[in-house]
Amino acid sequence: MTKIWANSGDSHFLEPDDLWQKNLPKRLAELCPRSEPDPDGEYETVYVDGQIFRRKLPTAALVAFGEMNSRPPGCRDAKARLADLDQEGIWGEVIFPSLGMWASAFRTPELLKACMRVSNEWALDEIASVSPRYVVTAQVSTLDVNDAVEELRWAADKGFKAVFLPTTPHPSAPDWNRDDWEPLWAAAEEAGMVLAFHIGTDPVDPAKSNSVTGGAGYVYRGPGGAVLNYTETTFSGQRAAMKMVASGALDRHPNLKMLISEGGATWVPFLGDRMVEGYRQHHIAVRPKLSRDPKEILYTQVYASFQHDQTAVAAFEYMGYRNVMFGSDYPHMEGTFGHTQDTLKQLFDGVSDETRLRITQGAFFELFPDVPPAPAEVAA
Structure with missing residues (x-):
């Protein structure tokens, strides 16, 4: 059996829970997310930026699913992580934050800006410095576009190659299809920064979330709820891509690339067809006019990562x-x-080398050419 080496367009790192509190002035640290568990260990009271709410303890849910006991050491240790990646046959990887998922719960621009800088400095020291295989995503404020541009330029100067953005910006900010964000798109294109959107990051009420970081919450309850909620998270990535294409943001910035992580890939061809049809059939009402076909923009500037989907290979x-x-x-x-090797072998059984190498390595290296080449495939 030959070991298949793949790059990963989606992974996560767990920062210290008290990262922000320990590195911010007291007046800001007091506004950072913190929780007080109930004596029974089932519920907690959460305090974040002047807001107070109660929710079921996320850790209880994770223990129930067995995730807390199965997490490898590399989820918090960048050096130990390399052994995990080598074992699995993963070479380079895009790394998303965990604490950053709280961003939509913040209301104070100064606080969010300061937290993003603390996270970025920590990621440089504790993750990026460990290996050139790591593509750590920078974090920027989604409360204020000027703060976002300032932090993106700082991050690019420090060597970041991608910036994490939620699929929908902060609830109090304009949506991604609005011209307010034009300075951010221009700055990202100029700096060669990939816009890395991760599914399931639409702003939600943290009180209704069972995620460790206040991420995706409940949409459906009752029969089928678990599958419905899991599937629902994928749609936010598709909406982000639609907004960036239909608004003309990608058309105006042809060298700007965006990655939709963890949302599959087969939706891109369908979405392209649908947007072409809408653009053509409703042309009289379409604003702005695009210089290129919407599907062409999607196909050339939007990248999509998946983990288990057989149909993703067919999309290519x-x-x-x-x-x-x-x-x-x-x-x-x-x-x-x-089971990464088992998954890769199932996905690419009977598939051409060209297809396999493009999906496992080529698209990733196209976005992140500074990551060193993957090892040659040898018998395991």
Whole structure:
């Protein structure tokens, strides 16, 4: 059996829970997310930026699903992480934050700006410095576009190659299709920074969330709820791509690239067809006019990562969508940790070398050429 080496367009790192509190002035640290568990250990009271709410303890939910006991050491240790990646056959990887998922719960621009800088400095010291295989995503404020541009330029100067953005910005900010964000798109294109959107990051009420960091919450309850809620998270990535194409943001910035992580890839061809139809059939009402076909923009500037989807391979082979990228989602329970090689061999059984190498390595290296080449594939 030959070991297949793949890059990953999606992974996560768990920062210290008290990272922000320990590194901010007291007046700001007091506004950072903190929780007080009830004596029974089932519920907690959460304090964040002047807001107070109660929710079921996220850790209790994770223990119930077995995730707390199955997390590898590399989820918090960048050096130990390399051994996990080597074992799984993962070479380079895009790394998303965890604490940053709280951003939509903040209301104070100064606080959010300061937290993003603390996270970025910590990521440089504790993750990026460990290995050139790590593509750590910078974090920027989504409360104020000027703060976002300032932090993106700082991050680019420090060597970051990608910036994490939620699929919908802060609830009090304009949506991504608004011209307010034009300075950010221009700055990202100029700096060569990839816009890395991760699914499931639409702003939600943290009180209704069972996520560790206040991320995706409940949409559906009752029969089928678990599957419905998991599937629902994928749609936010598709909406982000639509907004960036239809608003003309990508058309105005042809060298700007965006990655939609963990949301699959087969939706891109369908979405392209649908947007072309809407643009053509409703042309009289369409604003702005685009200089290129919407599907062409999607196919050339939008990259999409998946972990288990057989159809993602077909999107490349039969639908002409070349920017398909594998992602392990390490260390999450939805990911491939512990069975990555089995997953890759199932996905690419009987598939051409050209297809396999494009999906496992080529699309990733196209976005991040500074990551060193992956090892040659040898018998395991």
